[in-house]
Amino acid sequence: MTSDQVHVRTPLVWLVAAAFVCAGATAPSVRGQRREPAPEYTGLVGTYCVTCHNDRLKTAGLSLQSLALTNVPEQAQVWEKVARKLRSGEMPPATVRSRPDSQMAGALVNYLETTLDRAAVLRPNPGRAPVHRLNRAEYSNAIRDLLAVDVRPGEWLPVDDSGYGFDNIAAVLSTSPALLDRYMSAAHKISRLAVGDLTLKPVEEIYDAKRDPLKGSRNEQLNDDLPFDSRAGMTVGHYFPLDAEYVFKIRFLGVQTGGEETEIDPYQVRVAVKAGLHTVGVTSPRENLKPERDAPADGPGGGTGGRGGPAQIPSPVDLRLSGARLKRFDVRATTPEVNKLIIGGPYNATSRGDTPSRRTIFVCRPVRPAQEPACARTILTALAHRAFRRPVTSADIEPLYAFYRKSREAESGDFDSGIQAAIEAMLVSPEFLFRIERDPSTAETGTAHRVSDVELASRLSFFLWSTIPDAELLDVAERGKLKDPAVLERQVRRMLDDPRADALVSNFAGQWLHLRNVETVKPDPVSLPFDEALRQSFLTETSLFVSSIFREDRSLLDLLSADYTFVNQRLAEHYGIPRVYGSQFRRVTLTDVNRRGLLGQGSVLTVTSYPNRTSVVQRGKWILENLLGTPPPPPPPDVPELKAAPHGKVLSMREQMQVHRANATCAACHGRMDPIGFALENYDAVGRWREQDAGAPIDASGKLPDGTEFQGPAGLSRLLLTKYQDDFLRTATEKLLTYALGRGVEYYDYPTIRSINREAARDNYRVSSWILAIVKSTPFQMRRALDS
Numbered sequence: 001m002t003s004d005q006v007h008v009r010t011p012l013v014w015l016v017a018a019a020f021v022c023a024g025a026t027a028p029s030v031r032g033q034r035r036e037p038a039p040e041y042t043g044l045v046g047t048y049c050v051t052c053h054n055d056r057l058k059t060a061g062l063s064l065q066s067l068a069l070t071n072v073p074e075q076a077q078v079w080e081k082v083a084r085k086l087r088s089g090e091m092p093p094a095t096v097r098s099r100p101d102s103q104m105a106g107a108l109v110n111y112l113e114t115t116l117d118r119a120a121v122l123r124p125n126p127g128r129a130p131v132h133r134l135n136r137a138e139y140s141n142a143i144r145d146l147l148a149v150d151v152r153p154g155e156w157l158p159v160d161d162s163g164y165g166f167d168n169i170a171a172v173l174s175t176s177p178a179l180l181d182r183y184m185s186a187a188h189k190i191s192r193l194a195v196g197d198l199t200l201k202p203v204e205e206i207y208d209a210k211r212d213p214l215k216g217s218r219n220e221q222l223n224d225d226l227p228f229d230s231r232a233g234m235t236v237g238h239y240f241p242l243d244a245e246y247v248f249k250i251r252f253l254g255v256q257t258g259g260e261e262t263e264i265d266p267y268q269v270r271v272a273v274k275a276g277l278h279t280v281g282v283t284s285p286r287e288n289l290k291p292e293r294d295a296p297a298d299g300p301g302g303g304t305g306g307r308g309g310p311a312q313i314p315s316p317v318d319l320r321l322s323g324a325r326l327k328r329f330d331v332r333a334t335t336p337e338v339n340k341l342i343i344g345g346p347y348n349a350t351s352r353g354d355t356p357s358r359r360t361i362f363v364c365r366p367v368r369p370a371q372e373p374a375c376a377r378t379i380l381t382a383l384a385h386r387a388f389r390r391p392v393t394s395a396d397i398e399p400l401y402a403f404y405r406k407s408r409e410a411e412s413g414d415f416d417s418g419i420q421a422a423i424e425a426m427l428v429s430p431e432f433l434f435r436i437e438r439d440p441s442t443a444e445t446g447t448a449h450r451v452s453d454v455e456l457a458s459r460l461s462f463f464l465w466s467t468i469p470d471a472e473l474l475d476v477a478e479r480g481k482l483k484d485p486a487v488l489e490r491q492v493r494r495m496l497d498d499p500r501a502d503a504l505v506s507n508f509a510g511q512w513l514h515l516r517n518v519e520t521v522k523p524d525p526v527s528l529p530f531d532e533a534l535r536q537s538f539l540t541e542t543s544l545f546v547s548s549i550f551r552e553d554r555s556l557l558d559l560l561s562a563d564y565t566f567v568n569q570r571l572a573e574h575y576g577i578p579r580v581y582g583s584q585f586r587r588v589t590l591t592d593v594n595r596r597g598l599l600g601q602g603s604v605l606t607v608t609s610y611p612n613r614t615s616v617v618q619r620g621k622w623i624l625e626n627l628l629g630t631p632p633p634p635p636p637p638d639v640p641e642l643k644a645a646p647h648g649k650v651l652s653m654r655e656q657m658q659v660h661r662a663n664a665t666c667a668a669c670h671g672r673m674d675p676i677g678f679a680l681e682n683y684d685a686v687g688r689w690r691e692q693d694a695g696a697p698i699d700a701s702g703k704l705p706d707g708t709e710f711q712g713p714a715g716l717s718r719l720l721l722t723k724y725q726d727d728f729l730r731t732a733t734e735k736l737l738t739y740a741l742g743r744g745v746e747y748y749d750y751p752t753i754r755s756i757n758r759e760a761a762r763d764n765y766r767v768s769s770w771i772l773a774i775v776k777s778t779p780f781q782m783r784r785a786l787d788s
Helices: 003-022 039-048 069-088 102-122 136-147 177-195 356-361 369-388 394-408 415-426 453-464 471-478 485-497 499-512 515-519 532-551 569-575 602-607 616-626 653-661 664-678 712-721 725-741 747-761 767-775
Strands: 203-208 230-240 243-252 268-273 276-285 315-321 324-331 338-351 448-450 564-567 586-589 701-703 709-711 782-784
Touching (some): 039 102, 069 102, 136 177, 203 230, 230 338, 276 338, 369 471, 394 415, 453 471, 453 485, 453 499, 471 485, 485 499, 485 767, 499 515, 515 532, 532 564, 532 569, 602 616, 701 712
Antiparallel strands (some): 203 338, 243 268, 243 338, 315 324, 564 586
């Protein structure tokens, strides 16, 4: 390890230690204006709550016996919990005979929430998150926007831990020596790609094709990177580091190449390629007509080796680079299945190339050696300004310049290699890898203060884009204009219109709705009609659907009720939607009310099933946890498996769950989960509609513990949009606020959540109003100073 590496690594380790210190702040007490509660409220709590939640029983570890409704803000954590349980109807339990009048219980909830909201305005508590390390997605995007190198380097790092359902939670984004080594390695590789290192040695990159081992590929265009009249194949984005020659090798399933050397490998080609990111594709012409495949033995194209019998006519396969055909191969296979693509190089490099990254980095070019120091400082100042997300000083630039000078003065060094060394050091700086917010010197201990405009800019860009602020946002912040509400709103709307806002769908919605799990689920392809094409179709459908809700600024409620979706031919066949052809996705209107919204989409239905059957429990739990914010408690240990019926009788899922609920311990939670899951039983384990299960008609009716009845997916959606609409909106806001802040929601954030929903309600919960309300909220714009 060099002394320079130690110099960079040491502050990083100290920052990690500081992060744990910053995490320990506690909430200040809140004293709001008091309003005398109605005597009926005190009577309701004493009659229906204290009977179980008293000092002697302490049911669920809670006693209300010594708490008074006259000082609600002083016990905000307890009363917030009481208000939630009463509003959701969970307490008193449905099993008790005597329940309070619903109107009186609602009035008590309104009193509690109004009192707590008023106190929160008088004494805001925005909370405090520790130092925030960039997660893998943020790291990749930051590199892309800083250096114009889109190679997803976050995938070279270990998988991030998750908390509260998201992988951008500051408290769980830990740092270890192994991770620091990965950062060092990634910085070295990124800087060489960005600048272009003429000393790079040839390497081979192997890409495996996504294919279905049982069902093969479909006779249709794979994606828009390949020609319309092509079929199957694979595409990859590959970064070519230099202007040089590269070798492309294609491997086919069941086809022998005869060797690895150029002279005897019929499926490889060596060509010159310009540096930069290119799309490399392998595909075949679509089979519109069935050609004759037999040829005379030992004739042209024959490959029988003199054994007699028919020989296969070679099938054409195209290697394409950035849309253009590079070479056509003749493959001796009826339907060639691409297995691997191998790219090797660079060979015989001619130059560093003219890449977007070099144009971004080299904002000046020294003509004479005497101009190099000034130009180097100009380059490093511009890069550090974006990388550190704030104005930089000589104290920031001098350490980077020292790396530049050391590499420049080396025996084989030049100006470009010096800049490369400085960039490598910049990418392991704590100022780049961590989002660091500092309390102002005037902040009083434990009090709330506004974050600076520059800190607000970072909060905003990582929330909406999962990346660093762009030049416009940073400029507005540095001029102190971002705190202006009108300017802030203009910036938010501009950012939502930017393509980078797609990160909000992929990172927020992808984790909230568990869409990322679609990539890893493994339904049984023998018993279920599932293949890789369907997996990708599930992902694309829901991504396009959620993106349309955000892009078109629709109501948040449309997530559950929209009468449209996006399908290609493969997905339309799965759903039974007629007259949809080809692999391109298009928007279609849904005539079947059961398919409307998220609950009718194969992605959600598949990730909430087992590999070979549906799961009433998982589907019910998914809705309770992700849509209603009332997750059931963890199951007790040694929960028995669903038992088979005697005498070999095949039971439906409802019959099996009825046997399971006969256990009183299980019935308490399954009484809430199962009715919700039963409503979705017409969908099989991969979201295909069915009318029967185990030979019997499916009963998709549900009845909740409070007596509410509903029928099928459409009835469940109506229930969520009526009786449980407030719960859905509150849960969605909690999830988005958690993601925006990078910390879990605490009891002192509940007044903010109610305020956000009131603001969004004025515009029918349009996505822009919802996001703007979060951006303008107290915890997003403020921070609590350390208690000591």
